[in-house]
Amino acid sequence: MVDLRDLEAQVAAREALLGRLRELLVERLQLRRTVDELDPDAPLFGSGFGLDSLDAVELVVCLESEFGVRVGDAIALRQVFRSLNTMTDLVLAERGGRP
């Protein structure tokens, strides 16, 4: 049975990554929001944070430079760039669960 401590360890890994991704959105994409306003499941594009195709290019660069993660193709990009959580999923998967 999983106990709360096991879960808190998983949460710590996600929170560390989410925190860095939030900072990147604010610093590199100049979102006019504070990091605590960036909900992890909010849509990145369209009506959510309102990112556009230029921001998508910047996000690709960020993922590679900050996390060493390359997103292979346009189709993968569409899945990954739906929310901060889907970006976090990718980075965690590429790193075998390590933040």
Next chain:
Amino acid sequence: MTVAAQIRALRSGAVVGAGDHLACVRVRGAGAHDLLDRVSPRELFVRSGQLLHTVLLDDAALPIADVYIGCDDDDYLVIAEGMSGPAVADYLAAHAHGLDAAIEDTSASHAFLCLGGPYAWEVLAELTSPDVIGLPYLGFFHEPRFSCFRAGKTGEYGYDLWVERGRLAAVRERLAEVGRAFDLTEISADGLAVAALENWFWNPRRDVRPGLTPIELQLQWRVTYGRTFPGSAALAARRSAVRQRAVLAASAAELADDAAITVGDRTVGAVLHAEWSPTREEWIALALLDRTIAHAGLAGLVAHTRAGAAPVRTLSAPAVNNRSLYVDPQRHSYATRHLETFAPLVRA
């Protein structure tokens, strides 16, 4: 037709359904902008022909309606879900003191039809003209038979058609004619609600509990802090006192609204709203969890329903890899869909 069949049609083709859950209120007059600016929690920056997606809040910062605010030349339109047209008109009137604003509920004169699916654009192009393919998300236009808002809460291409009631039957009939080539399928209100949960659009009829503000519901993107609007003081105070957050959850076992969720012997939250997801072929839910563990990607939680203990894991939203992300109106067509290979509807 079952909800599962409706959802399959929505995720792969095109569907149409009555939009009785939507109401539209028109605001006219020199004070129209100022009135909408007073009640909109989100900065009201919207050009004519554009919609802004936000919510209406009560004084305790609880969301009471999911709304699009549209700028229509000198007028504004408020398209609401979760409040009736008269209730929206009353809400606006209560905040209109000192403003020259005429508020008109259109519920008696107009109705909505909701068109959605990865090929909904193609149905609409047949119904109107190929120009609609270029209509951006949250854009709208008027044509003689109806107004068309590109919106929807299914994650697919979505168009809400706002039709005078006297023309409704004729538009329905024409849609049925052009829809034959696209296997256009009728979708029910229940089907639209399941689709909205699969894509995690907030449901103002189900995802409402005392104390749930846009912060707990991950709706802060629909709010601009620093503005004054109904509930703004309560929302600002809430920011430093958040104890729970809603996350998407899934289980192979049946989930139920209000089921307690535990980890080990500790209760960590509850199910807000559960549905069977035909796309994922498992139960999905919006779960309200203690803030310390309210994250996606966790396994080992247990929901306690009358049927027994259901193992639960949390997911990143949305729960569906919508085909509309991949269908390109410049390249694809419903008629040739079998020749294309698309990404699976559920992420690995």
